[in-house]
Amino acid sequence: MSALFEPYTLRSVTVPNRVWMPPMCQYSAAPEGPLTGAPTDWHFQHYGARAAGGTGLIIVEATAVSPEGRISPYDLGIWNDEQVAAFRRITAFLKSQGTVAGIQIGHAGRKASTERPWVGGAPVGPEGHGWQPVAPSAVAFDAKHPVPTELTVEEIRETVRQFADGARRALDAGFEVVELHGAHGYLIGQFLSPHSNHRTDEYGGSYENRTRFALEVVDAVRAVWPDELPLFFRISATDWLEDGKGWTADDTVRFTAELQAHGVDLIDVSTGGNAAGVRIEAGPGYQVPFAARVRNEAKVPAAAVGMITDAEQAEKIIANGEADAVLIGRELLRDPSFARHAARELGADAHVPNQYLRSV
Numbered sequence: 001m002s003a004l005f006e007p008y009t010l011r012s013v014t015v016p017n018r019v020w021m022p023p024m025c026q027y028s029a030a031p032e033g034p035l036t037g038a039p040t041d042w043h044f045q046h047y048g049a050r051a052a053g054g055t056g057l058i059i060v061e062a063t064a065v066s067p068e069g070r071i072s073p074y075d076l077g078i079w080n081d082e083q084v085a086a087f088r089r090i091t092a093f094l095k096s097q098g099t100v101a102g103i104q105i106g107h108a109g110r111k112a113s114t115e116r117p118w119v120g121g122a123p124v125g126p127e128g129h130g131w132q133p134v135a136p137s138a139v140a141f142d143a144k145h146p147v148p149t150e151l152t153v154e155e156i157r158e159t160v161r162q163f164a165d166g167a168r169r170a171l172d173a174g175f176e177v178v179e180l181h182g183a184h185g186y187l188i189g190q191f192l193s194p195h196s197n198h199r200t201d202e203y204g205g206s207y208e209n210r211t212r213f214a215l216e217v218v219d220a221v222r223a224v225w226p227d228e229l230p231l232f233f234r235i236s237a238t239d240w241l242e243d244g245k246g247w248t249a250d251d252t253v254r255f256t257a258e259l260q261a262h263g264v265d266l267i268d269v270s271t272g273g274n275a276a277g278v279r280i281e282a283g284p285g286y287q288v289p290f291a292a293r294v295r296n297e298a299k300v301p302a303a304a305v306g307m308i309t310d311a312e313q314a315e316k317i318i319a320n321g322e323a324d325a326v327l328i329g330r331e332l333l334r335d336p337s338f339a340r341h342a343a344r345e346l347g348a349d350a351h352v353p354n355q356y357l358r359s360v
Helices: 041-052 081-096 153-172 187-192 212-224 249-261 288-298 311-319 330-334 338-346 354-359
Strands: 008-010 013-015 019-021 057-064 100-106 177-182 231-236 266-270 302-304 325-327
Touching: 019 338, 041 057, 041 081, 057 081, 057 177, 081 100, 081 153, 100 153, 153 177, 153 212, 177 187, 177 212, 187 212, 212 231, 212 249, 231 249, 249 266, 249 288, 266 288, 288 302, 311 325, 311 338, 330 338
Parallel strands: 019 057, 019 325, 057 100, 100 177, 177 231, 231 266, 266 302, 302 325
Antiparallel strands: 008 013
16 A cells, blocks of 8 residues: 555545645736636636646645735735635535645735746836735845835734634635645744844744744634634745744744644645745755654644655655655646556556546
C-alpha cells in the first residue's frame, strides 16, 4: 500500500490521498466592476482539471477578506455574496470528482496593491486599480514598495472580523477546509516577525504580543467555522534571517503547538517571503525539514512543500513520517494529472473520470 495514497481524515473530512494542491495565485479576477474578485472561467478550468486528475485536496489560491487585502487588483476575494455565488460552481465540480475543496483566506498587508507578476509585479497606485497598503508598522517591504499605513487597534479588530466573515462566506460557498494565510510576508506573518512588526502596544514587542493578532484571527474563525470541519494555518517557518532579527524555526515549533490548542488542525509549512533580499539555498525538498519539526516536535499534523516534483520523493516524505501530506505546486501546474500518474507509478489507485477511463 502506498503511503502517499492512503486516505487522511481530519475531523469529519476524509481526503482520499496525500497529494494536495497548494494555493497558487492566478491573478485572473476582474479588478473592478460588479464581479471584482470573483472567480472566472479560468479558475473553473484550472481547479477542475486538477480535480479530474485525482488531486485529493485543492486549496484555492489566496483569497482576500477585504478589497485592500488583495495582493494585486486581480486577486480573488471573499468579501461579498457575488463572489460566494461564483465559487459555488467550482466547489460543486471539485466534490463531483471526489476532491476536497479548500480555500486560503488572507490579507496581504504591506505587500498589497501590486501588478501581476508577468507585468513586472511592481506596486501600483490608483491609476492601476491600486490603493494604499496597511501593515502592523509603517515599514516598507523594500525600497520599491510604499511605506504602509500603520493599523490602529480598532482597524486590527476590524480585520479580525473580516477574517471571520470570510470564513462564513467560505462555508456558504461550499468549502470544507479553510486555511489562514500566515506565511510569505503577508499581514499575519508581518505581525509575527520582529523584522516587520515594530509596534510598542499589545500587538508588538514580545513574542506573546506579536502572536496576538494571529491567535485572535484563529479564534474568530474557529468560532464561526463548524466544529466538524478542519482549519489549516499556513506559516513561513523562518524568515531566513539571523536569530533575533526575524521569525525562526524555533518560534514556529512553539507557536504551532499554540495554534493547535486554539483549534487549528494542520500546519501548511512553507518559509520566507517577509524579508527582501535574503539568500535561500533552495533544492529538492528543501522546506520539508521544517514540516518534520512541526510534526515531530510540536506534535501537530503538518503538510510539506518546496520542490516536491516526483512520486517517489513524495512517497518517501509520507512514509518516513516527515509530513502528513505533500502540497505539489509547480508540478501540478505542469501536469494536472500528477496524482493519477503518481498512483500508477506507485501501484496505487487515484480517481479517474469515466470520460478518461480509456486512458488507464
